Amino acid sequence: MSRILITGAAGFLGSHLCDRFIKEGYSVLGMDNFVTGDPRNLKHLVNHSLFDFIKHDVTKFIDIDGKLDFILHFASPASPIDYLKIPIQTLKVGSLGTHNLLGLARAKKARMLIASTSEVYGDPLVHPQTEDYYGNVNTIGPRGVYDEAKRFQESITMAYHRFHGVETRIVRIFNTYGPRMRLNDGRVIPAFMGQALRGEDLTVFGDGSQTRSFCYIDDQVEGIYRLLLSDYVFPVNIGNPNEISISDFAEEIIKLTNTTQKVVYKDLPFNDPMQRKPDITLAKKLLDWEPKVQRAEGMKRTFDYFKNLSKEDLHRSEHKDFTEYIT
Template identity: 85%
Template sequence: MKKILITGAAGFLGSHLCDRFIKEDYHVIGMDNFITGDKKNLSHLEGSRNFEFIEHDVTEFVNIERDLDYILHFASPASPIDYLKIPIQTLKVGSLGTHNLLGLAKAKKARILIASTSEVYGDPLVHPQTEDYYGNVNTIGPRGVYDEAKRFQESITMAYHRFHGLETRIVRIFNTYGPRMRLNDGRVIPAFMGQALRGEDLTIFGDGSQTRSFCYVDDQVEGIYKLLLSDYNLPVNIGNPHEITIKEFAEEIIKLTGTSQKVIYKDLPLNDPMQRQPDISLAKKLLDWEPKIDRAKGMKITFDFFKSLTEEELYKSEHKDFSGYIND
């Protein structure tokens, strides 16, 4: 049985990856310190003979006694609300944490896949974004703690690959959604759905002309799985190339939820990207991968998940200060 360590296992995407690799008959070791993850995301795996969990902060030395075949490094705050609240931890998990996991991979002779992000492109001047675009990033802006942590993460990963011959993979993840997203994390899908369920007006920052491209979580997991098992060591975009404006998306949410809220507009935050659309030509060619689940189906599943939350879960985010970063 192959053994895989998944950091950030209690997060939205990390928990879905745990499910997928258990389904593929791997022995999964999940690791998380719960700074943004939720124990509830892993509760269904309690008692599974193919799953074990270690509570640990990867910015501290990481040691696993048993052999490992693979490592997925997904530990990181992933929304502006998080990385504005904990900027130092965000930088540390991208730098120290990645260094620790690369060192572990080297010691175990394991293949490691690093979770990067479309944020390495910043507010892009190239559209759609291809892997050979270097980005347009404000290193000292409020989003820089996340953007630069991920850019450093890619650099040190390639250094380990080139200098130590380590088997490495890098996935650049574009906006992903689905069940287990945190309602109060400030990103556009849970924010809009939470506002709709609470009967609040939907808030757009800027004029709503910004674009995003949303990929359902099962499609994202399939792309990551295929990339891990591929022979390609340079970054690969995994996301849905179907682009939509934030204004159009708000209208879709109102229609989906059957509510009658207005859309209200507030000032655009600093360095909010105006465009997000992956070029997935490389993923199609290398991995024979492209998204299969259309937005209407994925959004219905996601909305049903949010509707199943308790009133306490629904309203605990009611007075959160989203700090103007609701468009992500």
């Protein structure tokens, strides 16, 4: 039986990855410190025979007993609200955390996949974004703490691969959505759906002409799974190339949620990227992967999840540490 360590296991992506690898018969060791992850995302796995959990900060030394075949490094704040609030921790998890895990991978002779992001492209001057584009990033802007943490993460990962021979994989994740997202995490889908459920107007920043491309969680997990088991060591975009403007997307959400609120416009945040659309030619060729879930279906599933949240969740403005859910 293969054993895999998944950091950021209590997060949106991390918890879905735990589910997938358990389904595939792996022994899964989850790790999280609950800075942005929610222990309730793992509650259903607490007594599972293939799941163990360690509460730990990956920026501290990591020692795991026994064999380890794979490592998925998904520990990181991932939304603007989080990484603007905790900028230094964001930089540390991308640098010190990645360094610690690469050292563990080397010691255990494990294959390690890192979660990079489309944010390495910054506010792109190339559209759609291909893996060979170097990006347009403001290193000292407020978003730079996340962008540069991920760019450094890619660099040190390739250095460990080239210098120490560590088996590594790099996934560049584009906007992903689905159940277990936090309503208050600041990203456009939970923001719009949360506002609709609370009876608030939908807030669009800028004039709404900026574009995003949304990939449903099941498709994203499938792409990551295939990349981990592939032989390709360089970055691969995993995302949905079906692009939509934010203003058009707001209208879709109003129709989906059957609400009567209007759209209000506010100033665009500094360095907010104007375009996001992955070129997935490489993923199609290498992994025989492309997204399957249409946006209309994925949004319905996601909205159904949010509708079933408690009033406390719906109105929570700050993330809390729900460690009592892990026994």
